[in-house]
Amino acid sequence: MAIIGNIYKLESFFNNKNLKVVFDYFKEALTSGTEVNERIFNLKAGAFEKVTITTDIFALEQVFHTKKREECFIESHKKYIDFQLIISGNEQMEYIDIDKLIIDKSYDKKKDLITYNLVDNTSKFLLQKNDLAIFFPDDAHIGLPLYKNSELVYKTVIKLPIEMFR
Template sequence: MVTGHLQDIMRYAGLGDRLAQAMEYLQQTDFTAMTPGKYDVDGDNIFAIVNEFTTKPYDACEPETHRKYIDIQFMVSGKERFGWAPLLEQKPLMPYSDEQDLLLYQPENLNFLNLSAGMFIIFYPTDIHMPEICVNEPELVKKVVMKIQASAG
């Protein structure tokens, strides 16, 4: 897991060519007027999902991991709390969904970070993460989730 402000994201470009390409896309794109949906960057290798949603109480959220994709989650507007823990010996609550690239877990032993507009967080397949948690009370947020195929990072 890596987190910071968008103005500093290129410090992490050395983490991989696909990650660097996704980071450049984040820096060069104005997401404020973009409508929610999926945006192609490099086919299945890199794409962006623009989301608008209302954050939820902790007990309405679920920790998750992905096997195929690394996430860069970038806050366009609003505030969101994220739970995080390293994936070690935790047992998933369900079988892996290849179609959704998703495993869900119990919300145990998580650490929490609050992100506001202009901030990003990177989650690898070895990171359990619990997004969409409200900071103080539910609020409307706009967020971009960059999906980067993990096989060549």
């Protein structure tokens, strides 16, 4: 049930889910001159920083070069919903339901991560600035693939406990 769209349109769609703190953080991440935006744009390529938003919610602020699909992996999570926002750059993402996959590495509770064997029958979509992809526990996804050419991407991912969404 992955959801993909423009952050500002999705914000109004989710206004009854009490996600104000999530969307307030994302708007700061997108607004030049704010503390969050400057912190992310001051990260070096390859950085992956965990930032506490509330006692239950955190963000993974990251800067990376997109890469060949064969160098990526399919993943899903059990405990958290991923809210993935592109701040700058283009990232080709892929989605597939977990029931269509074979597990490569079993659930790692500490990382909240399951990885799967790479397959070719995924749905592919391009994320650009202001695009938000939301992945639920049944949504396996591939991040980091390049679109046309490798490029530098500035991105942040909110990890929201599934219990807070229900």
